[in-house]
Amino acid sequence: MRLKKSQLKIQALKNLKRFLVPSSSKKAQLKIQATENHRFPELVSLNKKSQLKIQEMAFMLVAVFLFFILVGLFVISVLYVDLQDKATKSAEEKTLAAITSLADTPELSCIASKSNCVDQDKLITLLNKTVYQNFWPFSSLRVVTFSGFDKNYDEMIECTLANYPDCELFNIYDKNVRNERAVSSFVALCRKSFDNIGVTNKCEIAKIIAGTELKYQEKNEN
Numbered sequence: 001m002r003l004k005k006s007q008l009k010i011q012a013l014k015n016l017k018r019f020l021v022p023s024s025s026k027k028a029q030l031k032i033q034a035t036e037n038h039r040f041p042e043l044v045s046l047n048k049k050s051q052l053k054i055q056e057m058a059f060m061l062v063a064v065f066l067f068f069i070l071v072g073l074f075v076i077s078v079l080y081v082d083l084q085d086k087a088t089k090s091a092e093e094k095t096l097a098a099i100t101s102l103a104d105t106p107e108l109s110c111i112a113s114k115s116n117c118v119d120q121d122k123l124i125t126l127l128n129k130t131v132y133q134n135f136w137p138f139s140s141l142r143v144v145t146f147s148g149f150d151k152n153y154d155e156m157i158e159c160t161l162a163n164y165p166d167c168e169l170f171n172i173y174d175k176n177v178r179n180e181r182a183v184s185s186f187v188a189l190c191r192k193s194f195d196n197i198g199v200t201n202k203c204e205i206a207k208i209i210a211g212t213e214l215k216y217q218e219k220n221e222n
Helices: 002-102 120-125
Strands: 117-119 140-145 169-174 180-194 199-213
Touching (some): 002 199, 117 120
Parallel strands (some): 117 180
Antiparallel strands (some): 140 169, 180 199
């Protein structure tokens, strides 16, 4: 009986030891985990700061990229406007040079071989002939007599075979382009006049107005 009690006592001590040892081990593990959990918020904070810095850097790169794009667009627009101005000036110079020599062409020149003189009798025969739209490099071509200098086109008396020579506007042709730059030059406009004295040459100052089609819109229309 005593032996059994001794055995039971030993067994109880063993069981108590078993329970006590894991408990201390669990406490140690809990302590380590608590320490790790105490350090973990610092790591989370560092990660958040790193992410914020990366995001700030990305936003800065995007902003710099957009800035250079805007600068590039501005430079391109300035160069484009400059090219437009040069093209306009070149078109005007070509049109003016063509107008200067237009009065000396066989279709318009005076019979007396006067320089810079337009024969009004020839001019009336050119009206409503579309063939000249491809013959001359103009989008429109008009001749205005001296009496129509201070008038708008809609106020002038347009020349026809019925009212010639009592008219003010010879509208040779008009292609009705959307964007046109008009250039004018002064010429002498002469015609044959029949009166009691006989046949005489009657001349006056006139203005040739030629239009040039521009392939782009003007800056003030943009």
